[in-house]
Amino acid sequence: MIRASIAALALALTATSSLSAQEWVIDSEASEVIAETRSFGQAVTAEFSEYSAEISFDPDDLENASISARVSTGSGTVANREYQSALVSRDGLNPDEHAEAVFVSDEVVATGEGYEARGTLTIKGESRDAVLPFTVEISDGRAVAQGSLEIVRADFGVGSSSWAEVAPSVTVRLHIEADAG
Helix, strand or coil: CHHHHHHHHHHHCCCCCCCCCEEEEECCCCCEEEEEEEECCEEEEEEECCEEEEEEECCCCHHHCEEEEEEEHHHEECCCHHHHHHHCCCCCCCCCCCCEEEEEEEEEEECCCCEEEEEEEEECCEEEEEEEEEEEEEECCEEEEEEEEEEEHHHHCCCCHHHCCECCEEEEEEEEEEEEC
């Protein structure tokens, strides 16, 4: 669920152009959407392989920037078989009933460190305001963005009483590479 958020936010990080909002196409082979948490004191990482986004971004025209990103909740994988089962269970991301996590930006703003994509993140049918800080470098029609977002699992109904040893938050990390469309 967090990974889906990450994927959506990561997609928001990947765009820029010159005169008007530029459309960007994600290079899935070079990009990565992961979610990290802790369980029983050990690091647990999930990677999401299926995501898409419609990104329009120009650092000189942030007023017209927009990001709409989707992550397939069933595409998340964890190396540990038990954690993998929990991730896609009814208490986890529940891809049978909630196939996608979605992020839609309301605005993209410049900050002292880069940018923030501000909008709504929806996971398992629960929508919450979300802010994704990110940096982006653009060169020769290629954008490379990095960002991370901390998500509280309970806000989206992820986990149950049996998840007591799992950290309450998940950090979604994005590395997105995209080409001008």
